[in-house]
Amino acid sequence: MIDKGLRPSPISPTVDFSAEGVQHGFLRLPYSRDDSAWGSVMVPITVVKNGEGPTALLTGGNHGDEYEGPIALFDLARTLKAADVSGRVIVVPAMNYPAFAAGTRTSPIDRGNMNRSFPGKPDGTVTEKIADYFQRELLPLADIVLDFHSGGKTLDFLPFCAAHILPDKRQEARAFELVDAFSAPYSMKMLEIDAVGMYDTAAEEMGKVFITTELGGGGTATAKSAGIAKRGVINVLRQAGIVAGKADTVPTQWLDMPDGNCFSFAEEGGLIEPLVDMGETVVAGQVVARIYPIGRSGALTSEVSAKMDGVLCARHFPGLVKPGDCVAVLARAV
Numbered sequence: 001m002i003d004k005g006l007r008p009s010p011i012s013p014t015v016d017f018s019a020e021g022v023q024h025g026f027l028r029l030p031y032s033r034d035d036s037a038w039g040s041v042m043v044p045i046t047v048v049k050n051g052e053g054p055t056a057l058l059t060g061g062n063h064g065d066e067y068e069g070p071i072a073l074f075d076l077a078r079t080l081k082a083a084d085v086s087g088r089v090i091v092v093p094a095m096n097y098p099a100f101a102a103g104t105r106t107s108p109i110d111r112g113n114m115n116r117s118f119p120g121k122p123d124g125t126v127t128e129k130i131a132d133y134f135q136r137e138l139l140p141l142a143d144i145v146l147d148f149h150s151g152g153k154t155l156d157f158l159p160f161c162a163a164h165i166l167p168d169k170r171q172e173a174r175a176f177e178l179v180d181a182f183s184a185p186y187s188m189k190m191l192e193i194d195a196v197g198m199y200d201t202a203a204e205e206m207g208k209v210f211i212t213t214e215l216g217g218g219g220t221a222t223a224k225s226a227g228i229a230k231r232g233v234i235n236v237l238r239q240a241g242i243v244a245g246k247a248d249t250v251p252t253q254w255l256d257m258p259d260g261n262c263f264s265f266a267e268e269g270g271l272i273e274p275l276v277d278m279g280e281t282v283v284a285g286q287v288v289a290r291i292y293p294i295g296r297s298g299a300l301t302s303e304v305s306a307k308m309d310g311v312l313c314a315r316h317f318p319g320l321v322k323p324g325d326c327v328a329v330l331a332r333a334v
């Protein structure tokens with residue numbers, strides 16, 4: 001499936017997407033470097049196919065320091081049997097594999113942020129080449145797309161599954177049905193700070209039913225957050241009719257991010273004192289964090305305030321903050 005004028009992808013899959021059964025393999029991308037002249041980046045991939053039916057494309061590790069997705073998907077890859085499936089499940093637990101292997105958000109090879117690299121380039125950087133393969137080869141195979149995220153080392157989130165408000169209301173409704181089936185403790189109608197270059201946008205523009213998550217953060221996972229991811233992915237496959245059985249749902253609190261007032265950013269750097277914890281309700285104007293300059297004692301502090309009424313759904317994670325960092329994200333209970 002090659003667009004005119006673009007060269008073919010340099011990635012060769014070691015799996016056959018049309019073959020029946022379970023295959024574990026790699027997306028192999030040639031990457032010549034000092035320690036391996038004819039070396040490759042090997043992105044793990046599992047394909048489970050059984051007869052006719054829809055295709056789900058499941059990805060984790062779009063950002064390399066977010067762990068619930070990779071845990072759920074490495075687990076699914078080792079346990080899902082062909083007999084469990086009607087249709088096809090494509091599992092890529094660590095989409096930006098070099099970033100995942102290094103435990104960093106972006107790739108150590110080219111500093112590429114996978115979720116700002118779409119549609120990618122077949123003759124670009126390593127990250128752009130992987131994005132291009134998803135754009136031109138994997139997304140066209142998919143009916144539904146689930147891309148797992150969490151906060152990574154610098155953010156922490158209330159656990160939610162999310163979809164975007166879309167111009168195509170039918171596509172939007174199908175996405176929100178899957179969010180509901182995922183059954184995270186929270187479900188979000190999500191607004192992006194910066195949607196250009198996102199995998200989300202690429203999938204949605206192709207008409208795919210796309211959902212995503214934010215399931216925790218701080219560069220680690222917990223038993224609870226990993227459990228939410230594992231239950232969610234099976235629920236989504238059941239809702240899509242790819243795995244038999246009814247979704248195992250629990251009550252979810254719907255949240256909505258109405259506009260840019262959701263986000264509060266630091267204007268000074270320093271030591272951050274949280275004044276509100278995750279899941280707590282705040283009102284517009286309320287101070288949510290205090291920042292202490294760290295160069296001297298007794299100096300004036302600065303304050304970060306909420307710009308709307310809402311629930312604290314994400315916060316800056318490390319103890320020190322820099323000017324421009326996102327300190328708090330609020331959402332409105334629906």
Ligand SMILES: [Zn+2]
Pocket residue numbers: 062063066148149150152
């Ligand atoms: Zn992410």
